[in-house]
């Protein structure tokens with residue numbers, strides 16, 4: 001059961017009452033919200049250059065400085081072209097090993113007492129992200145840096161700063177310093193290893209270090225961007241998917257049967273992942289119902305017009321995967337969990353940009369393929385080894401940096417007797 005008590009529920013009411021274009025009027029925060037496939041195309045493709053990502057005073061810009069997520073224009077596209085190499089399919093095959101390894105490492109500590117899978121999955125995705133993108137084991141740092149990472153996430157989450165720009169942020173400066181020190185240390189160590197020929201540039205950090213234009217500061221900005229954008233989103237996706245499987249035993253049984261048929265007890269590989277068609281539909285349905293990035297933000301650089309509505313320069317414009325994914329004209333019974341919406345027959349008639357969990361256009365999520373493989377690998381590994389039981393079926397939509405099940409997903413994970 002989902003309790004709807006977030007701002008998203010309020011936005012959904014506005015959308016149902018006012019249509020696909022409406023304005024929120026709060027003191028100091030009055031964005032225009034655009035909803036639906038046409039709106040998404042307008043924001044993500046046709047007006048991409050006139051709708052800028054960067055808002056200088058937003059906490060995310062202050063934190064990520066010149067990270068890929070918060071820059072615009074030609075420099076964005078150039079930087080992205082450098083970073084693409086780390087997300088190529090041939091790289092993904094190698095990342096699967098780390099995904100399996102850290103899923104096993106975290107789950108090895110579990111007994112049969114209930115645990116919050118949101119927190120457990122966050123550990124896994126953080127370890128996986130650091131190992132795959134920076135070729136470093138984060139386990140020894142986890143205890144020390146975990147609170148700092150959570151503090152940075154709280155800093156950029158929607159909150160009072162939307163209305164009061166300089167709201168006090170206790171603990172933030174120290175957390176940022178701790179994470180920065182760690183990242184700069186990694187940069188220095190790796191630079192030396194590459195210079196001395198002890199290492200290969202076969203990960204994101206290596207790619208950035210061997211790109212001539214990249215200073216240490218700029219590399220730190222990309223590393224922190226990946227750390228934030230690449231683990232909190234995957235955490236939300238996996239937590240929601242586990243929750244949905246816990247709520248829908250028939251889907252759970254079907255996924256378990258598929259995993260048994262495709263893999264049995266074999267160690268997951270990239271090739272296996274392509275065969276898990278039903279699991280893919282479940283993941284897509286989870287992304288539809290609870291897109292981790294539920295709202296995207298832009299600022300109009302010039303006066304614009306959308307479907308007869310004027311959007312003056314300087315207006316904050318929001319597009320919303322969450323609201324688009326709940327439009328009944330494209331998604332009949334939109335609040336119902338139904339993975340069959342993603343069979344090829346049902347997918348074909350839907351217009352482009354009606355399903356946008358990873359955004360779209362030239363700023364589409366750079367980690368989309370990585371995230372989809374990671375979600376499958378972690379779920380497969382858990383289902384191979386555990387029986388999952390949802391203990392606390394009541395959750396609410398929590399709008400942190402991502403849309404999370406609040407207060408968490410309490411599950412009992414019973415290890416299968418024959419799969420130690």
Ligand code: HEM
Nearest residue numbers: 069229230233234237293296357358359363365366367371
């Ligand atoms: C389920 C997981 C994920 C979801 C739902 C997701 C969603 C998104 C969305 C919607 C955007 C576009 C935002 C906008 O239009 O304003 C985006 C961008 C981005 N994502 Fe992801 N993401 C996920 C995983 C990842 C991973 C694993 C990484 C890195 C390893 C990553 C890195 C990024 C970066 C760097 C951008 C900015 C791209 C650009 O502006 O060119 N994401 N993501």
